[in-house]
Amino acid sequence: MFQRIRSYCLSGIHAIPVSVEVDSSLGLPGFTLVGLPDSAVRESRERVVSAVRASGYSVTGTRTTVNLSPADLRKEGSSLDLPLAIGMLLASGEFEVNQIDRFVFLGELSLDGLLKPVRGVLSVAMSLVEEKDSVLVVPKDNIQEASLVEGLNVLGVSSLLECIEELKKDCSSLLIRSQGFSSHLKKNHPSYPDFKNIIGMEGVKRALEIAASGNHNFLLVGSPGSGKTLCAKCLPSILPEMTEDEIIESTRIHSCAKSIHSQNFSFIAERPFRSPHHSSTMVSLVGGGHQLLPGEVSLAHNGVLFLDELPEFNRQVLEALREPMEEGSVCIHRASGSIEWPARFMMGAAMNPCPCGYSMDLKKECTCLPDMKVRYWSKISGPLLDRIDLQISVPAMDITRLKSTSGLESSATIKKRVKVARTFQEDRFKNSKILYNSEMTSLQTREEAKMDSEAEHFAITAAEKMCLSARGYYRVLKVARTIADLRSSKNVEKLDLAEAFQYRLLK
Structure with a gap:
């Protein structure tokens, strides 16, 4: 039968x-x-x-x-x-x-x-x-x-x-x-740290607010114990809530990866924050293996992929991130066929400025030789660094400031400003598949980053002095566009550009 x-x-x-x-x-x-x-x-x-x-x-x-x-x-x-x-x-x-x-x-x-x-x-x-x-x-x-x-x-x-x-x-x-x-959707209490618990570091908070507003990649560089990882872990608390489509899509990815325990099933209702160990292999980060499962870049879809101790990662593993960062997806090819996984994430990273970690510290002397610093930074390729929009210096905290708790902004307050900037972007890209300023093409960047002749002259002069590539220049314009969105401004001004360029002065 x-x-x-x-x-x-x-x-x-x-x-x-x-x-x-x-x-x-x-x-x-x-x-x-x-x-x-x-x-x-x-x-x-x-x-x-x-x-x-x-x-x-x-x-x-x-x-x-x-x-x-x-x-x-x-x-x-x-x-x-x-x-x-x-x-x-x-x-x-x-x-x-x-x-x-x-x-x-x-x-x-x-x-x-x-x-x-x-x-x-x-x-x-x-x-x-x-x-x-x-x-x-x-x-x-x-x-x-x-x-x-x-x-x-x-x-x-x-x-x-x-x-x-x-x-x-x-x-x-x-x-x-x-x-x-x-x-099935339940309102959960926020599970990420709040920025109000971080004393000082206003410049770092401002940079992360810009990153959250435009979905820009960022790199935090500072001495050991300066608060780089803590600041990064606070970032999801200022990101807007996920839409229904984003929740379903992220949940589908985690279900296919079987990272959700079926006995206690729940939505991926919060922005994912994935922080893989620096010993992670290429398969675990990008995806693949015998069953062609999604990697960390896909599990971080609609959220943040944070790489702590960036230079400690295998260089080949880091280089494999370049395509997903640009395309928003990762395609895994095998002899039996190919599979494409969504991978639209914000890439964040943290590192020390040198092997000993204290070249930026005003109180501790750096013990690294110049060639040691060169080798340390050479672990991160130029093309990868060029794809990081915000390169942020994290100063060591003055111990005497730890007593002061006045004037600290909560994540909820910062989140309101981020939502305003995101609203501008939603209106700007309502007829396209783009969601964030960071995803604009070069043509769209020229059209949307409108500026007067003085601001344009400043941008070109600064880019030439800093020897930026064409991609680096357009990424600065995208950041400036996000800064203008935070001001609810249609035009990019010289001050917006100046702030955006300062995030490319790290190296």
Whole structure:
């Protein structure tokens, strides 16, 4: 008997329809699986047979052929266990279901028949949003994730046996119709540090306010203990709240990466702040590996990727960031195909000015030789440094100022100004795919960074004296445009340019 079961596989954050075609016939007992399965899918036979036996059924004694269609798409992961088991049971006549084409099955089986959660359920649910009559059958641990899509019929089951029993009675007891995004969203208290807890450092706070307003990349350089990392960790507290589309997109990425624990599922409702260790490999940072999983650049999508101790990272790893920083995505190519992951993030970094760390300290003497400093800075390539809009000097804190707590601005106050600047950008780019000033092309930068002849002369003269590249010059103009937005001004003035140029004086 022939049976076709619907399921899905992942390609990046996208869900690709897969048909599990099962043919059970008389003949020498055997099992053949075709359709480009990976090792996890090939091993599913042993899991499925054991789970079926534990559920009180049997699929042995027949010749079974399984085709995973389309045959030219490589099938990865263990989410095809459940559709394979259902298909084998139906093909062997163990039970019958009306309108089996309505159902889409996802789930990994354990040997005792229990269902384990799988990754990427949200992407599958979004692919079924137009099919109002379809029923998505998932493990119970994935039911919250699946029910994020409004109007979708979701059936959560804990075991293969429970799934069979529900199918027999047309899913009358456990079937739910999801209420969608808003029913799951909860207002959480901010989990990031507040700028009001940082005494002094007004210049650094101002620079980070500009970075947050225009989504500009930044580099903090200062002595050990000067507060570089603390300031960076406060940055998400002044970023605007994520939109519904951003929340869904970020949650899809984390779901595909399985960085969300299904047993305690929650939205990625706050701007991600990813801070990988400096020993991170290229695969962990950019993505890839055997399963082509997203890396830190994609997990930081719509948020901040912060690289502390920047020169300690492998140089090849840092160089791999150049394309994602420009394109807002990362494309991973393999012989079997390619996958594109979203990677629109703000790149932040922190480092000491020299190996000993004290060349910028007014009280401690630097012990580094000149060639040591050259080697230290050479770990960061010119092209990478050129892509960092704000290069910020972080002075060491005067201990006597730690007693003063007056006049400290909270993150909420700074956030209001950031929102004003972002509103200007939303209106400016409402007819394009661009979201922030930092993403403007050179042509758009010339059009939007309007200035008078005096300001233009100042910009060209300063760029020539600083030997800036064309990219560096346009990045200065983008920062100046953001500074003007913070003033709610349509034109870029000379003072805006002067402030923007000072963030390129570090090296």
